[in-house]
Amino acid sequence: MALSWRARRRLALLLLLVGMPAYVIVAVTVMSLLDRPHWAVELAIYVGLGVLWALPFRFVFKGVGREDPDA
Secondary structure, three states: OOOOHHHHHHHHHHHHHHHHHHHHHHHHHHHHHOOOOOHHHHHHHHHHHHHHHHHHHHHHHOOOOOOOOOO
16 A cells, blocks of 8 residues: 555654654664774764665655645
8 A cells, every 4th residue: 555645744754853863873872882993984884874774765755845746
């Protein structure tokens, strides 16, 4: 069952307001448990984690910034 535009918009907002900060906290906590790597490696890890966070939810964010197609 496909999500409606309105449902995708609400889910995207929920993911950005709740999911993303929670993911950032988890990522920083895990990185703090490890020995601090070189700054370039650390930056690459954070960039990689940032991209990996968005991949599963790209269907939710797709088309949310456009006008409602059903209106």
